[in-house]
Amino acid sequence: MEFSLIDRIRKLTAQGRDDVRLGIGDDAALLAVPTGQELAAAIDTMVEGVHFPSGTAAADIGWKALAVNLSDLAAMGATPAWALLALSLPNADAVFIDGLATGFAQLAQHYRLALVGGDTTRGALTISVAVHGFVPPGKALTRAGARVGDTVLVTGTLGDAAGGLELIQRKHGRDDEQTAYLVERLNRPMPRVAAGLALRERASACIDVSDGLLADLGHICTSSRVGAEIETALLPRSPALLDLFGDAASCEFALAGGDDYELCFTVPPQQVAAVQADLARLGCSATCIGRIVEGKGIQILDREGRPLAPGRQGWDHFSA
Amino acid sequence: MEFSLIDRIRKLTAQGRDDVRLGIGDDAALLAVPTGQELAAAIDTMVEGVHFPSGTAAADIGWKALAVNLSDLAAMGATPAWALLALSLPNADAVFIDGLATGFAQLAQHYRLALVGGDTTRGALTISVAVHGFVPPGKALTRAGARVGDTVLVTGTLGDAAGGLELIQRKHGRDDEQTAYLVERLNRPMPRVAAGLALRERASACIDVSDGLLADLGHICTSSRVGAEIETALLPRSPALLDLFGDAASCEFALAGGDDYELCFTVPPQQVAAVQADLARLGCSATCIGRIVEGKGIQILDREGRPLAPGRQGWDHFSA
Incomplete structure (x- = not known):
């Protein structure tokens, strides 16, 4: 052909x-x-x-x-x-x-x-x-370097792409700015290339959020042989996502929705301010969402700090 | 998934x-x-x-x-x-x-x-x-170096894969050695990696025969801004292909059948013997099938040296 x-x-x-x-x-x-x-x-x-x-x-x-x-x-x-x-x-x-x-x-x-x-x-x-x-040799970010005590951060906001997909699948016919924003986030993800370069000197581990935060942070935990705690109240969500879906659904999207292509990474606590400043200079936000702990797997804590069982552990694309 | x-x-x-x-x-x-x-x-x-x-x-x-x-x-x-x-x-x-x-x-x-x-x-x-x-820099074989007067050669035999495909599509039920040979040539092509390395010092242009000899030698001609003459009587064909399909059909397969993954290459005439000796040491035959000429396109000559119009100019896979 x-x-x-x-x-x-x-x-x-x-x-x-x-x-x-x-x-x-x-x-x-x-x-x-x-x-x-x-x-x-x-x-x-x-x-x-x-x-x-x-x-x-x-x-x-x-x-x-x-x-x-x-x-x-x-x-x-x-x-x-x-x-x-x-x-x-x-x-x-x-x-x-x-x-x-x-x-x-x-x-x-x-x-x-x-x-x-x-x-x-x-x-x-x-x-x-x-x-x-x-x-440069030895400078690549991998999934394997997270250490107990490290802070877990994500760039940008999470769950937007899953929200955009939900809106498309509903065929709801809305044509407002918020809908357009979420659909754009699904269809035109902007890879965090500059952020990745800036993280090379500071992050202990890094992964992109393609399959969903829980799945991808899970890969960091497995490769680094550690566990993680995530606080739902800290998950960065866009105003559009919160407005259209509310707190509970947007939280689920942020945890388990895929296709965000933000970076999830870990840094020692004393590096958090510096790394946030580095990324801010690139116009990229970075939000602390939890910490690396001993053990394995991811513990999700609700607004009161109580452990939560997540409904979904990942994202096998929308046809799953 | x-x-x-x-x-x-x-x-x-x-x-x-x-x-x-x-x-x-x-x-x-x-x-x-x-x-x-x-x-x-x-x-x-x-x-x-x-x-x-x-x-x-x-x-x-x-x-x-x-x-x-x-x-x-x-x-x-x-x-x-x-x-x-x-x-x-x-x-x-x-x-x-x-x-x-x-x-x-x-x-x-x-x-x-x-x-x-x-x-x-x-x-x-x-x-x-x-x-x-x-x-090594500057040593790669490309399609662009063929010069007028160069000899055109191919490794191995041509048309076997097209013959094998024809046998599979006929669902003829034959289960002999010749059929097995041709089907093996279709399903398990052995790339000419060692031959390609040996050709680096001698060949002026090279391509692999994936779409059919006419199509692929045509790419050499286009890239090198030359034409080529091919003699059908010289086309190397396996005993199995000749036995099962005869001279005319095997010739068509050799010219226009794809999926052979042999190398088609050009060398100055004075290098032909040396290149054939190099490849023979690797257990790989190399047959002269024609020459590079001025102009463009490929002229096919029959057994009497008369120009022939080919029935097909290439190979768009078997579903074409």
Whole structure:
């Protein structure tokens, strides 16, 4: 199947990277990792009806397919450089392809990321992106460094994407600013790349919130062999989410909703003020939501500090 | 969707690569490209019903998904190192997943290739692999270097995979050695990695035959701004293909059938003997099939040296 997606994105994205020795158009790209840097690499797939609702705009799909991957680089504290794209599409719809290319390229341009290869085939709508970035040796953020006593923080607000999805699925027909905000948060997540870079010198562990706070903080706990306590009263939620869903539902979204692509990270308590100041300079809020404790698993504390059993332990995408 | 494919492959493949600083299990892998080497990177997708018939054994799918990507590295003269894998699967069938992991790992082990990341989702059966390899700066084989007067060669034999596919689609029920040979060539292509490395010092241009000789040699011609003449009488075909399909059909398969994953390359005439000797030492035949000429496009010459109009100009997979 021949369609021009890869070529269209190529024309819309960074051409001037001198670390791309040979770009799209041969059997493989030839790339130069800067001397003294390690390569961070990840791959993520989005499937229609699993990772985004049918009917999502093509430009949003293109944007998000790259965003979820850049979020993985952000969580490692890596600087984005290159991507490979594999797309399956039921038919070669020029308008759809153009939209997809535009959305992908908009986000790519933001980071001067170059698309260096791709493959397009006929099939159910599926988009896989492999991203590559750079990080100085030994400086990458991982899930494994959280220590007992560390403070747990998250960037931005949680639960917005789950709220946006709920609104789309209700087909409620509202057309106000708050709805638009939450749907935008679902469809156009902005990966926390600059925040990830700023955290490299201070965070003891980091992960992006893709599957939901409980699931993703759970990965930090497992990798670091510790437990965590989270206070629901501290969970940062947007005014839009609180207004449209109230405290209880927004809290559930913040704990178990996925697709936020904020960073959840841990720092020693004496570093909290400094890290918040670092991120504030980037226009990024960072909220303390709990602490790392001995043991394993996550304990959720309600407004009175009483342990709470969560209703859902994660997020298997909306079709679950 | 959670299933253990990535973990199973991880356990079955290279663990001891010291260029993998952090493997599967975090947001991204951390990798070290050897000093003085460039990174070659490519991605390819296989979709059920497009790139392999429904009913193909899971182990064959796993093998082939990696093989078609390693073939891209072979065509660049790159040494395989790492892969990322994205799989969509309708349901978590343990036997199928085990087969897929086994087939992928068998080929990966052959090259000490490490799987460093992956993503598994629910969806139509689709498998995307991104591969990474190393090549010294300036030494990569590309499609762009063919010069007028160069000899065109191919490794191995052509048309076997198309013959194997034809036999499967006929559901003819034959169960002889020749049929088994051709079906094996379709399902278990062996990428010409060692040949690609050996060609680095001698070939002026190189491509792997994935879409069919005419289509792929056409890419060399376009990139190199030259034309080519091919003599049908010279096309290397296996005894099995000739026996089962005869001269005319096997010739068509050799010209336009895809999925062979042999290398098509060009060398100055005075290098032909040396390059054939180099490849013979690797157990790989290399057959002269024509020459690079001025102009553009490919001219096919019949047994009497008369120009022939090809029936098909390429290969858009068997569903075309």
